[in-house]
Amino acid sequence: MSKTTAKLMQGNEACTIGALAAGLEFYGGYPITPSTEIAEICAEELPKVGGKFIQMEDEIGSIAACIGASLAGKKAMTATSGPGFSLMQECIGYAALTEVPIVIINVQRMGPSTGMPTSLGQGDLMQARWGTHGDHPVIALAPGNVKECFELTLRAFDLAETYRVPVIVLSDEVIGHMREKVVLPDPSEIHPLRRAAPATRAGYKPYAADPDGGVPLMAPFGEGYRWHVTGLFHDESGKPTNKGEIADTLLRRLARKVDKNADILADCFSESLDDCDVAVISFGSSAMSALSAVRRARAEGVKAGMLRLRTVWPFPEAIVDKVASRVKRVIVPEMNLGQLALEVERVVGCRAPVTRIGKVNGELFHPDEIYASIMENK
Amino acid sequence: MGDTLSYFRQDMLPHIWCPGCGHGTATGALVRAIDRLHLDKNKVCIVSGIGCSSRAVGYLDFDTLHTAHGRALAFATGIKLARPELKVIVMTGDGDCTAIGGNHFIHAARRNIGITTIVMNNNIYGMTSGQYSPMTPKGFFGTTAPYGNVERNFDLCELAKSAGATYVARATSYHVPLLIDLIEKALLNPGFSVVEALVQCPTYMGRKNKIGGPVEMLNWIKEGTVNVKAAAALPPEKLKDKILIGELYNKQEGEYTADYDALIARVQRKYDKFQGGLYGCASNSD
Numbered sequence A: 001m002s003k004t005t006a007k008l009m010q011g012n013e014a015c016t017i018g019a020l021a022a023g024l025e026f027y028g029g030y031p032i033t034p035s036t037e038i039a040e041i042c043a044e045e046l047p048k049v050g051g052k053f054i055q056m057e058d059e060i061g062s063i064a065a066c067i068g069a070s071l072a073g074k075k076a077m078t079a080t081s082g083p084g085f086s087l088m089q090e091c092i093g094y095a096a097l098t099e100v101p102i103v104i105i106n107v108q109r110m111g112p113s114t115g116m117p118t119s120l121g122q123g124d125l126m127q128a129r130w131g132t133h134g135d136h137p138v139i140a141l142a143p144g145n146v147k148e149c150f151e152l153t154l155r156a157f158d159l160a161e162t163y164r165v166p167v168i169v170l171s172d173e174v175i176g177h178m179r180e181k182v183v184l185p186d187p188s189e190i191h192p193l194r195r196a197a198p199a200t201r202a203g204y205k206p207y208a209a210d211p212d213g214g215v216p217l218m219a220p221f222g223e224g225y226r227w228h229v230t231g232l233f234h235d236e237s238g239k240p241t242n243k244g245e246i247a248d249t250l251l252r253r254l255a256r257k258v259d260k261n262a263d264i265l266a267d268c269f270s271e272s273l274d275d276c277d278v279a280v281i282s283f284g285s286s287a288m289s290a291l292s293a294v295r296r297a298r299a300e301g302v303k304a305g306m307l308r309l310r311t312v313w314p315f316p317e318a319i320v321d322k323v324a325s326r327v328k329r330v331i332v333p334e335m336n337l338g339q340l341a342l343e344v345e346r347v348v349g350c351r352a353p354v355t356r357i358g359k360v361n362g363e364l365f366h367p368d369e370i371y372a373s374i375m376e377n378k
Numbered sequence B: 001m002g003d004t005l006s007y008f009r010q011d012m013l014p015h016i017w018c019p020g021c022g023h024g025t026a027t028g029a030l031v032r033a034i035d036r037l038h039l040d041k042n043k044v045c046i047v048s049g050i051g052c053s054s055r056a057v058g059y060l061d062f063d064t065l066h067t068a069h070g071r072a073l074a075f076a077t078g079i080k081l082a083r084p085e086l087k088v089i090v091m092t093g094d095g096d097c098t099a100i101g102g103n104h105f106i107h108a109a110r111r112n113i114g115i116t117t118i119v120m121n122n123n124i125y126g127m128t129s130g131q132y133s134p135m136t137p138k139g140f141f142g143t144t145a146p147y148g149n150v151e152r153n154f155d156l157c158e159l160a161k162s163a164g165a166t167y168v169a170r171a172t173s174y175h176v177p178l179l180i181d182l183i184e185k186a187l188l189n190p191g192f193s194v195v196e197a198l199v200q201c202p203t204y205m206g207r208k209n210k211i212g213g214p215v216e217m218l219n220w221i222k223e224g225t226v227n228v229k230a231a232a233a234l235p236p237e238k239l240k241d242k243i244l245i246g247e248l249y250n251k252q253e254g255e256y257t258a259d260y261d262a263l264i265a266r267v268q269r270k271y272d273k274f275q276g277g278l279y280g281c282a283s284n285s286d
Ligand SMILES: Cc1ncc(C[n+]2csc(CCOP(=O)(O)OP(=O)(O)O)c2C)c(N)n1
Pocket: B050, B051, B052, B053, B054, B069, B092, B093, B094, B095, B096, B097, B120, B122, B124, B125, B126, B127, B128, B133
């Protein structure tokens, strides 16, 4: 018989429990508001299960230590917020090119710079996709409530292992600090992915895979595979190369790992979309306010609908495209000056006008603000 | 001694180094020290940053990790903490270790984490063609110090020692037997060990400073150094501007990952009845 557990908890706590449920074994981080609770809980919980916690000297060291731990065969995670996320960018690209699975939780706050450290922001959406230099694959998931902090962090680990990419959980200050009652599944019903080691040690080619988005098997360090990992472009055996065609093949394979699986990765919450005239598209905490606004408009007979992205990268194009094909108007509320809107506009094209509602005062949208926009030229 | 070549990945050769570069000598010394200790190849992991020196790891037949500029010690910290049973070695350049990686260096030393760090110090940025580094002595030339370096340089060994390293030594590409001995001892130290290997970069350091080619540079290194044992008997004027080589510091203290394992044991004893599993977070108190 399955036994669920109901608890009142904070988003950051739910992320951490999700990570532990996924089999987290290593946390390396540097304290920063509003993500710090994640580090604190990891420091307390990991030793109990034989895992390791380390407070590194900065966020560059934190992500580097996580990549090292992952190469040593452990499930590794770090958590941070804006300034720390900026510092991690170089090594996010390193993890992408070397195909080392790691999970990064970014509890967004108001930026740029130190900004308003304790206030809400969603300005790291584009950074989560394009923050590191060069083309690279990345997956980013955005929880919209406390329960999803648990679910999406759990999923983030599986995705990191499946595709061997860095996976970002793009939370925010409100989601991270909000408390909700969460019903957690029976642990026996959680089956996190374990990395399978390559069968043969002799002649192990760490980067040999189908050029069409294949994912090679990853050997843990210390088990006799004796392989080489480098942030230089490399061939199938891991040997550095300057050959254009090898680099081209590698980078296209890396990109395909994610693009090819866009349908599997796409994940959205929707409500009242089927017959709606006005679609509100949002993510994270902004979407909470948006949903109340949509419901209120509906109650008043306005055909409004809600699409909340749980996977933000890769951008769920097919889903947004479907919405775009039948609505008269799209509204995009977000806690920045229009980042999600850029993607939405790209997909919607000239089929419907897209109204941007960007907010950058650090305060969560009041549903009225979004409601007012829905009611304009409805 | 075993077959030194067997420690190299022949398929990764030829190497990128210039003729007469000292990085090969330091790499050879490391391999010989590993060989003397009969370390299990499968349990040795070698990590580097970015630079000519850091390219060494690609040629070595172990689990090897060529990371980002300055970050070798941070990556290595993750590996060592995740799997303390591995022998973790870092190969780094003077720029990699003391400029961009300086913070990781002092913190790895402070933690006394069981990593053996070989700093291949050629007093210059070789890979990017001869800019001055934090180890370029005052007055020396580099492409970014065309009028002579205005900055002072670190004493890397003093830095390591004061930051908390428990084994600190220095040798050179001229004093190879000494270098091998010191690396061997460093590998035996359970805590954080630093061996500074003074090596020549004839292409930039040698040329920019008119020291000459590899042979002249080796002589320059020889002339500039005094063994710490011999130094004890020398008057101060003979030691002026000389760099000490040999074992400079050796003190046993608790190693970080062993201490962390002890912490785990302590916590697990205390939570012997810890039934919580997943959802038993003690911190879940509102
Ligand atoms: C973040 C970053 N900044 C700068 C560089 C360029 N860079 C590559 S190697 C190097 C200096 C290497 O010098 P050192 O560590 O002394 O090694 P050497 O080449 O002399 O052996 C620099 C500045 C880089 N790769 N990454």
